[in-house]
Amino acid sequence: MDTNNDTAKDRISRIxxxxxxRPDGFDYASYEDFYSRYMTVLTRRAMKWSKMMQxxxxxxxxxxxxxxxxxxxxxxxxxxxxxxxxxxxAQMETNPGYYHSVLLEGQKNTKLVDAVVTDLxxxxxxxxxxxxxxxPCLQLTLHNVLVAYGQHNKTVGYCQGMNFIxxxxxxxxKDEEKAFWLLDAxxxxxxxxxxxxxxxxxxxxxxxxxxxxxxxxxAVAELIDRxxxxxxxxxxxxxICLFIDVLPIETVLRIWDCLFYEGSKILxxxxxxxxxxxxxxxxxxKNFPDVCDKFKDITKGKFVTECHLFMQVQ
Amino acid sequence: MAKQYDVLFRLLLIGDSxxxxxxxxxxxxxxxxxxxxxxxxxxxxxxxxxxxxGIKVRIQIWDTAGQERYQTITKQYYRRAQGIFLVYDIxxxxxxxHIMKWASxxxxxxxxxxxxxxxxxxxxxxxxxxVGKHQGMKLAxxxxxxxxxxxxxxxxxxxxxxxxxxxxxxxxHRKELDGLRLASNDELNLAELEEDxxxxxxxxxSKSCWC
Numbered sequence: 001m002d003t004n005n006d007t008a009k010d011r012i013s014r015i016x017x018x019x020x021x022r023p024d025g026f027d028y029a030s031y032e033d034f035y036s037r038y039m040t041v042l043t044r045r046a047m048k049w050s051k052m053m054q055x056x057x058x059x060x061x062x063x064x065x066x067x068x069x070x071x072x073x074x075x076x077x078x079x080x081x082x083x084x085x086x087x088x089x090a091q092m093e094t095n096p097g098y099y100h101s102v103l104l105e106g107q108k109n110t111k112l113v114d115a116v117v118t119d120l121x122x123x124x125x126x127x128x129x130x131x132x133x134x135x136p137c138l139q140l141t142l143h144n145v146l147v148a149y150g151q152h153n154k155t156v157g158y159c160q161g162m163n164f165i166x167x168x169x170x171x172x173x174k175d176e177e178k179a180f181w182l183l184d185a186x187x188x189x190x191x192x193x194x195x196x197x198x199x200x201x202x203x204x205x206x207x208x209x210x211x212x213x214x215x216x217x218x219a220v221a222e223l224i225d226r227x228x229x230x231x232x233x234x235x236x237x238x239x240i241c242l243f244i245d246v247l248p249i250e251t252v253l254r255i256w257d258c259l260f261y262e263g264s265k266i267l268x269x270x271x272x273x274x275x276x277x278x279x280x281x282x283x284x285x286k287n288f289p290d291v292c293d294k295f296k297d298i299t300k301g302k303f304v305t306e307c308h309l310f311m312q313v314q
Numbered sequence: 315m316a317k318q319y320d321v322l323f324r325l326l327l328i329g330d331s332x333x334x335x336x337x338x339x340x341x342x343x344x345x346x347x348x349x350x351x352x353x354x355x356x357x358x359x360x361x362x363x364x365x366x367x368g369i370k371v372r373i374q375i376w377d378t379a380g381q382e383r384y385q386t387i388t389k390q391y392y393r394r395a396q397g398i399f400l401v402y403d404i405x406x407x408x409x410x411x412h413i414m415k416w417a418s419x420x421x422x423x424x425x426x427x428x429x430x431x432x433x434x435x436x437x438x439x440x441x442x443x444x445v446g447k448h449q450g451m452k453l454a455x456x457x458x459x460x461x462x463x464x465x466x467x468x469x470x471x472x473x474x475x476x477x478x479x480x481x482x483x484x485x486x487h488r489k490e491l492d493g494l495r496l497a498s499n500d501e502l503n504l505a506e507l508e509e510d511x512x513x514x515x516x517x518x519x520s521k522s523c524w525c
Contacts, residue, residue: 115381119331119332119353122332122352123353125348125351159383160379160384161355195383197383198383199386203386203387230390232390233356233358233359236355236357236387237355237356241355245352288374289359289361
């Protein structure tokens with residue numbers, strides 16, 4: 001097994017295509033096995049998408065587009081499709097020049113700038129494109145988008161967690177202004193009140209998850225109740241960071257494909273799928289820290305890496 | 315089977331965003347220091363067992379997001395703590411000023427009798443210092459707290475400050491501990507004892523609450 005992993009390690013880059021360093025203990029052998037199969041899926045999906053996009057790039061909502069999105073948007077079409085289905089494209093077109101003017105204004109807001117700067121070095125330190133010495137350095141792009149957004153949506157301003165979301169938007173779109181408008185679509189329309197000062201949307205959704213678990217996976221709900229574990233401790237990162245740094249990047253992007261099209265219900269589906277899949281394992285927990293550890297463990301491994309299969313279960 | 319510990323309790327780290335709470339914790343529990351790690355989202359915790367005067371103490375240390383709005387989540391954890399670290403950054407005057415606000419939150423949300431100590435972190439960054447050591451001492455004195463300047467980076471005063479807060483909690487619960495010595499086969503779970511007490515008073519929050 002180890003030799004397998006070592007030879008796979010020679011073939012697979014230590015840094016993934018988005019710039020993230022693979023963590024210590026990364027299972028290269030099973031990743032290679034997964035990726036060789038996933039490549040076939042990606043190629044097939046890319047052909048189907050190209051054919052559809054040749055007819056029209058409008059990506060109008062409908063049963064076919066929904067099905068296509070569920071099966072994954074190819075990398076080359078992802079920025080465009082996210083922009084179209086989320087309404088970000090329309091916003092950007094109706095407000096030419098807005099991004100740059102709001103950025104200029106925001107740069108004068110010292111309190112906002114300070115809050116953003118505190119987190120620049122703490123956003124994806126494991127991603128080579130976000131290092132201080134990277135060229136171009138995405139820290140600057142990140143800074144700009146967050147400052148502009150904080151100025152644009154003064155109620156929200158800057159909230160920790162937005163740095164990770166914006167970072168992914170920048171990696172995917174490679175475009176500052178598009179990242180801004182996608183952030184606006186997410187925070188303003190798709191996940192309202194997640195990051196506002198009272199975080200009501202976030203708290204509500206976590207509570208709703210608790211109720212759903214009680215209905216659908218009562219044994220787990222009972223366990224959590226018995227050990228007096230707070231849902232916020234188990235799933236805050238899932239909701240606040242929309243699974244970034246929780247699940248593997250390919251899986252996160254597949255979830256976000258659905259998030260932009262279908263909205264936040266996909267977050268519940270993913271959470272429930274994870275808990276259900278690992279119900280027996282979670283139920284082995286004997287005390288409070290055990291429960292927390294199990295909830296961290298279930299976000300790793302084959303089940304979540306196989307993103308295509310994982311999304312089909314949803 | 316031998317007991318894994320004699321006493322279990324919870325400590326909490328609070329203070330402004332970026333003062334180094336997570337770094338203090340990683341240094342103490344794993345003896346690691348990462349100059350760049352990700353910002354803490356919500357709440358997390360680590361465990362460590364230490365020996366204080368022959369008592370095996372299992373501590374659960376809660377690390378919280380420092381940004382103000384996360385308090386809507388993190389304040390729910392105050393009531394579960396027996397000891398609290400109030401942390402500022404010696405290179406940030408503002409983080410020192412905010413200790414006042416953190417202390418008043420502790421008064422409001424933490425149980426009576428919770429033990430507190432004040433920490434001025436990043437003591438290795440002398441060239442960037444904005445808060446004098448005497449200022450830290452003075453503030454600690456006003457609040458009746460012990461005070462340590464620490465550096466997670468150089469591993470300065472880390473073990474000392476964690477051990478001190480642990481001792482303070484042990485002292486505050488001396489009565490229960492004496493009971494423990496009599497019935498030495500039992501483990502003492504301070505965290506649960508206090509929560510059970512509150513439940514009996516009928517003041518505990520409903521369990522279906524999201525907190």
